[in-house]
Amino acid sequence: MxxxxxxxxxxxxxxxxxxxxxxxxxxxxxxxxxxxxxxxxxxxxxxxxxxxxxxxxxxxASVTTNPGYRRVTFETAGAARGDVGGRGLRIVVFGGGDVATPNRVSWRVDGPTSAWTDILCLQLNCNPYLSYVPLTDSDEGAFVSNSLFEAALARTSAGDDDTTARLDYSWLAQNYPVPSHKDLLHQVEAFLASPLPRSPPRETLWVFNIGFWDIWSLSALPLKVATRLIETQAQHVLSQIELLYEESHKNDSVAFSDYYNSMGSSPMHITNKDPLPGVPFRVFIPKPFDVSMTPGFENARFAPPPPHVKAEQMRNAAFLTKHWDKVIQNMLKEWITLPDLVEKSANINGVPMPSARREAISYDISSYIQELIAENQLRSADLVDHHALESVAMTEGYTEVSKPCVQRNYVFGGNSSGTENATENDGWTVCDAPDEHLFQTEFTVNRRTIFEVGKRAAKLLKRHMEMDAEWVKKAQLPLSSLRRGADGEPQTQDF
Known part of the structure; x- marks a missing residue:
């Protein structure tokens, strides 16, 4: 890294x-x-x-990273220790990226270079920020499990599955190969194998940015096969989250967070009678954006041989996006009800730390972008009330929500694409007014949209973190007592 x-x-x-x-x-x-x-x-x-x-x-919004994995540290001068989002909040990102996570193509044409998770870190003053999402040169990203997809691909291509209806899927492996990037399992392994920091962070936010590129490929499979695979992948995600949860209880693990140190142990009552408040083990999983709504689904997708058609794959993608969200939400509900971990390897002042409190947060990353698209389409169809306030899309300045600013000169099937008054740049056609396009590339929204997505995610998380801050304040208050002194105030110690 x-x-x-x-x-x-x-x-x-x-x-x-x-x-x-x-x-x-x-x-x-x-x-x-x-x-x-x-x-x-x-x-x-x-x-x-x-x-x-x-x-x-x-x-x-233009901060970028080197090839390979990213390790970013935003230094935030003057951030008070223990404040909400202050110094010591570590953000760790796993997954394959999404519509608000640009690849290297965007860099080459002076487009966005920061993902919404980078903006999330900036908004929360995190330090450090670790992203294991691979940076790619092409239209692809990491999967939840390469081995699971490889098995489904081989079974479908061979035609030995009763769900294929004896159709020819021999073209799958060549056009939707198993990614060469590390999947979720290997990303988590890479994190756990990394060196211990000089001092552990105060708190860790675990972000799982998954599903977007999985569905890009899964939508080419038979729908029943893809549906079953998503259900298996959810259990795979659950196992990785639980692994990190277990590791976070160990002092000698890179996953450990020194939550209590920032609270100040001296004024706290660390006794068996008054236990420590539970450490928040916070998992943040955004809902995937429907990849079929991107310009690239039509422009950059392989045109399958008959009787297969892109329209079928578009329907598959829309269904699988909803199914993915439903399965992941059910998985998270199951995870937060698991029994507390019994772990005694971590303690403070000789008192064992309580089990971390499981907390799962979902973020609907697609709602804001879909609103921009829908508002623009309604206005184009003259279905917007002209006496009402301006639409969000027009207010944001996006007069074009279907065509990307940057388009490839060659796409599958030999079709060419371009825009008027555009310029050539390393095999790509770049528009003259990028700020008017919602999509910068065929799979990535523009810089301002990415920034807004990250800012909204930070606002959601701050609300959860502020609730924790209230619990911390309560833990630092002196012990309550029914005894009162001569001045009528409660006594804080026994005599």
Whole structure:
């Protein structure tokens, strides 16, 4: 794994930072010139902050990483230890990526280089951030299980499954091969085999960004085979989550988080009578975006031989996306009801740590993007109330939600694609107005949408973390007592 570097062609970002620095310096100098100019300076300062916020988000939306796995650390000066989202929150991401996780094609055409999980880290001031999602050069991503998909592929291609209706699936293996990237099992293994940090994080958020690229390939399989495979994959995901849960209880494991140290053990009552509050073992799983709604499903997908058709695969993808979500949600409900782990290898001041509290959070990553698409389509069909407020899509500036800004010059079947007033760039056609396109590439939304998806995810998680903060405050309060002193206040110690 390698550490993050700035975007290779990040000259524009450098200019933005220098501009922001100059604006801040100017505003600071002017503000010191006297109390008589206070009100004008407030107006100037407000303008600077608003414009600076835009430049700040634009810069961090362009942070990128080297080939292979990503290990990113956002240093956040001044973040108070123990604050919600403050220093010490580690985010670990597994999976294959999704519609808000760009690949290297986006880099080459000056598109997004940060995933929504990068923005999530920025919003929560996480430190460190570890992503095991592989960076790819093509339209593919990691699967939950390579071996499970390989077995289903071999069984279907050979025609020895009663669900194939004796149809020819010999074209499957060549056009939907087993990915060369590490699947979920090997990603988790790589994390657990990594060196221990100098000091454990305060808390860890486990993100499983799975399903998007699985369904891309599964939709080419017979529907019954793909449906059964998803149900098996869910159990595979469950086993990896439970493995991390067990490892998080061990002091000598890289999965361990020193949650109690940030609470301050001295004022706490660590006794058998007053046990420690449970450590949150928080799993975050976004719902997959329907890959059939991306421009690439039509443009970049292999055209199967008759009697197979793309329309059938599109229906499969829509069904499998809903089925995936249903199965994963049922799996999470099962997981949070599992018996507590009995583990004594981790303790604080000689008192064994209680079992971690299982917590599963789902995030509907697709709802915001689908809303943008639906609003634009309604407006195009003149079905929007013109007396109502502007649609979300128009407000965000997306006048084009079906065609990507960046399109390949050659697609399956020998068809070419392009846009008017576009420029050539390393085998790709790039539009002149990328900010008007919801999709930057055939499988990736643009930078502003990625930033919004990450910001909304952070807002959801902050609510859960704030509830934990309330429990921490209660744990740090002195012991309650029915005895009262001469002043009427409760006594905090026995005599």
């Amino acid at each position: 390698e550490y993050v570097l700035e975007k290779p062609h990040g000259t524009r970002r450098l200019f933005e930072l220098l501009t922001l620095k100059a604006l801040v310096a100017f505003g600071t100098t002017k503000a010191l010139r006297g109390i008589l100019r206070l009100l004008p300076q407030i107006a100037v300062g407000t303008t600077i902050l608003l414009f600076g916020s835009y430049l700040w988000s634009s810069h961090f």
